[in-house]
Amino acid sequence: MPISLLIAAITALLMIISVLFKPYLSFGKVKVGLYVIICFIGAAAELIFGGLSFSETIKGIAANSAVNPLKILALFLSMTLISVYLGDSGFFHLVAEKTFSLSKGKNLRLFIILYAVVSILTVFTSNDIVILTFTPIICIFCKKVNVSPIPFLIGEFVAANTWSMALIVGNPTNVYLAQSANVSFTEYFKVMLLPALAAGLSAFAVLMLVFGKMLTKKCETGLEPVAPDRVRVNFPSMVAALTALIGVIVALALSDVIGIEMWIITVIFAAALVAFNVIYGAARGEGLLRALSGIKKTPWELVPFILSMFIIVLSLEKSGVTEKIAAALVKGDKADGVSFGFLAAGLSNLLNNIPTSVITEKIIAGKSLYATYGAVIGTNIGAFITPVGALAGIMWNKILSGYDIKLPFWKFFLYGVLVAIPALTAAAFSLFLTL
Numbered sequence: 435m436p437i438s439l440l441i442a443a444i445t446a447l448l449m450i451i452s453v454l455f456k457p458y459l460s461f462g463k464v465k466v467g468l469y470v471i472i473c474f475i476g477a478a479a480e481l482i483f484g485g486l487s488f489s490e491t492i493k494g495i496a497a498n499s500a501v502n503p504l505k506i507l508a509l510f511l512s513m514t515l516i517s518v519y520l521g522d523s524g525f526f527h528l529v530a531e532k533t534f535s536l537s538k539g540k541n542l543r544l545f546i547i548l549y550a551v552v553s554i555l556t557v558f559t560s561n562d563i564v565i566l567t568f569t570p571i572i573c574i575f576c577k578k579v580n581v582s583p584i585p586f587l588i589g590e591f592v593a594a595n596t597w598s599m600a601l602i603v604g605n606p607t608n609v610y611l612a613q614s615a616n617v618s619f620t621e622y623f624k625v626m627l628l629p630a631l632a633a634g635l636s637a638f639a640v641l642m643l644v645f646g647k648m649l650t651k652k653c654e655t656g657l658e659p660v661a662p663d664r665v666r667v668n669f670p671s672m673v674a675a676l677t678a679l680i681g682v683i684v685a686l687a688l689s690d691v692i693g694i695e696m697w698i699i700t701v702i703f704a705a706a707l708v709a710f711n712v713i714y715g716a717a718r719g720e721g722l723l724r725a726l727s728g729i730k731k732t733p734w735e736l737v738p739f740i741l742s743m744f745i746i747v748l749s750l751e752k753s754g755v756t757e758k759i760a761a762a763l764v765k766g767d768k769a770d771g772v773s774f775g776f777l778a779a780g781l782s783n784l785l786n787n788i789p790t791s792v793i794t795e796k797i798i799a800g801k802s803l804y805a806t807y808g809a810v811i812g813t814n815i816g817a818f819i820t821p822v823g824a825l826a827g828i829m830w831n832k833i834l835s836g837y838d839i840k841l842p843f844w845k846f847f848l849y850g851v852l853v854a855i856p857a858l859t860a861a862a863f864s865l866f867l868t869l
Contacts, residue, residue, distance in 0.1 A: 436755060437485070438485060445473060467825075477745035514562070516675060524672065549589050566830075573837040589641055595817040596818075608622070610795060624868070629807070637853050708728070711725040733825070750793075775808040775861065781816070783823045
């Protein structure tokens, strides 16, 4: 066994253990993901023992290619920053309040509306931000009206990690895999719209079968859907963030026409929004607090995480491991869409979906567009099979524990598998109609 493969396997195993038992380490007020530290150590081990030189690493990271990890990080973090500022303005809380008020005390109606709202929001914003914003509100609401939050929490999590495949910007895995195949924003949308619809509707149908009886119980009436002090809307900030979001989506759709790379477009809009918050904060006597708040909430730990994983995969590539896997798995036909959909979903729950996108990209290496789209489907849907599937799952579980809501691993897995298999099948086979 190549030493690079052994290091990668040990790193993956330790990451799984850390996510299940000790996701974060605290250094005073600073919390750092243990999985990030483990991945960083794994990358260092590849440099020391795996045969990958420092110059080869720098060359790989700085290469002027579609899979340049720095460009991909810039794109995703810029989009996330826009979503964070939108959340800070009170937009998501306002939408959540309207969603709960429209339910009129009926659980089934609330579930349907919540699933639809989360699905729409996650298409155009960051699925992680939507999850982290809506989850506490769901927990609070369900405790107040004395109903089980599990159907709503599972529905929210499934919706956010299914419909996120519709646009490139919905998930960092979409960005990484699509950029590796030189797929444009509009081309991606044309292909992935049908799989997203197929997966989203299939997932919703299964959720209704699983939770239908539980949702027939009415909520108690006469209670506010959300605590009043949780909804504070700053309309100038909300308008600015919505303008930036709409502007960046339109500009990304026209990126081929205007000839500007997608990461540059997102950075420009994010920088403009930061500048607005600096000026607006100064005008309100807040100094830099408003601007810095959004910057602090952006998941910067993705930078060392993705770069470390990229280094590990570079070492695997140099040792010939990825080429051997490609020879066995990549056929170059439509069957790749199905096989890589299920493969990526499975790997996401062993490695997390972001490392999975990095590894599958190296395996596919531009040989099969079907495999690329299949991997996109798998890394999105695989995120809700277990809490290990995505970083949002780790944070989501932490929020639940803070509200004393217990959802054992086996129960999460059971719900995840029941929903994921039909959703994966529907999405993967729908590629036959769009490619």
